[in-house]
Amino acid sequence: MVSIDLFRDGMARLTGAVNVITTDGPKGFAGMTATAVCSVTDQPPTLLTCINRSSYAHPIFSGNGVLCVNVLAAEQQDVAQLFADRNVTMPERLARVAHERLLTGSPALSGALVSFDCRVTQQQQLGSHDLFICEVQAVKIGNPAAGLTYFGRKYHSIGLPALASALG
Amino acid sequence: MVSIDLFRDGMARLTGAVNVITTDGPKGFAGMTATAVCSVTDQPPTLLTCINRSSYAHPIFSGNGVLCVNVLAAEQQDVAQLFADRNVTMPERLARVAHERLLTGSPALSGALVSFDCRVTQQQQLGSHDLFICEVQAVKIGNPAAGLTYFGRKYHSIGLPALASALG
Numbered sequence: 001m002v003s004i005d006l007f008r009d010g011m012a013r014l015t016g017a018v019n020v021i022t023t024d025g026p027k028g029f030a031g032m033t034a035t036a037v038c039s040v041t042d043q044p045p046t047l048l049t050c051i052n053r054s055s056y057a058h059p060i061f062s063g064n065g066v067l068c069v070n071v072l073a074a075e076q077q078d079v080a081q082l083f084a085d086r087n088v089t090m091p092e093r094l095a096r097v098a099h100e101r102l103l104t105g106s107p108a109l110s111g112a113l114v115s116f117d118c119r120v121t122q123q124q125q126l127g128s129h130d131l132f133i134c135e136v137q138a139v140k141i142g143n144p145a146a147g148l149t150y151f152g153r154k155y156h157s158i159g160l161p162a163l164a165s166a167l168g
Numbered sequence: 169m170v171s172i173d174l175f176r177d178g179m180a181r182l183t184g185a186v187n188v189i190t191t192d193g194p195k196g197f198a199g200m201t202a203t204a205v206c207s208v209t210d211q212p213p214t215l216l217t218c219i220n221r222s223s224y225a226h227p228i229f230s231g232n233g234v235l236c237v238n239v240l241a242a243e244q245q246d247v248a249q250l251f252a253d254r255n256v257t258m259p260e261r262l263a264r265v266a267h268e269r270l271l272t273g274s275p276a277l278s279g280a281l282v283s284f285d286c287r288v289t290q291q292q293q294l295g296s297h298d299l300f301i302c303e304v305q306a307v308k309i310g311n312p313a314a315g316l317t318y319f320g321r322k323y324h325s326i327g328l329p330a331l332a333s334a335l336g
Contacts, residue, residue, distance in 0.1 A: 002304050007213035010282040010307040015317045017183040038206040041295035045175035114178040127209035136170050139178040149183045
């Protein structure tokens with residue numbers, strides 16, 4: 001049996017893009033920082049994300065059935081921290097970041113490298129988390145920029161080498 | 169409806185760790201380069217990966233029911249290319265890289281940042297791909313090193329800024 005600590009130490013070595021996942025609808029707005037996002041298939045365009053069932057945001061995502069994955073640019077480290085801060089309410093988070101709505105009503109954050117606006121087509125329990133399988137309804141490509149990533153429990157910049165040392 | 173090209177252009181902006189996923193068992197050995205790997209939960213330690221059902225390797229992974237996710241270090245770009253090269257047979261790929269076996273018999277590649285040796289607990293069709301839900305049976309942590317990532321359809325180094333410009 002693998003210990004949770006060993007698993008986490010291992011996963012700290014799997015680089016992840018830093019994303020803010022948002023939703024809005026009958027259950028209200030929620031938005032949170034997450035790295036667990038993965039492309040599944042392009043027939044039809046589909047991605048997945050994993051959300052902890054014990055999180056405050058889980059019933060909001062689950063009840064709305066829509067979400068937008070915003071892939072953050074390197075200069076949006078403050079946005080990543082804002083949407084991971086338990087002391088900031090959901091409405092406050094949204095009020096502090098410029099955004100627009102694409103098709104589902106879930107906020108697409110300004111400055112993101114890309115936003116994937118999605119309808120949740122399947123939700124499946126796996127241990128402590130739910131897997132959300134999402135069909136992409138709209139894509140907004142942002143301006144070219146370095147990406148914000150998480151590796152070794154630290155933020156890093158990727159794509160523009162000149163920026164790497166500033167964040168590394 | 170989102171076009172496949174737009175979806176792919178968007179996904180090119182989602183940084184992914186570069187991994188080689190291996191399997192060995194009754195159906196023989198297979199190994200391939202993949203970015204679609206995601207942590208799911210640590211209760212119990214679980215990850216997922218997506219494999220194209222039309223790929224040569226798919227029935228081998230599916231038939232063996234075990235796999236090892238090897239997260240590559242920045243200096244293993246040649247390994248990433250080897251395991252993505254359709255002109256190199258599966259046995260040739262394995263013969264060219266030092267490896268050991270952990271618990272399931274799937275090769276753990278030397279030099280990887282970390283290897284997750286897994287048993288497949290669920291397999292689920294999603295469009296062109298199958299989702300493999302995998303319970304982690306063993307973890308091998310490698311030496312500390314920069315990570316190999318894929319962003320903007322290029323390889324990048326992450327974690328040691330001094331190396332970034334060499335690969336960027």
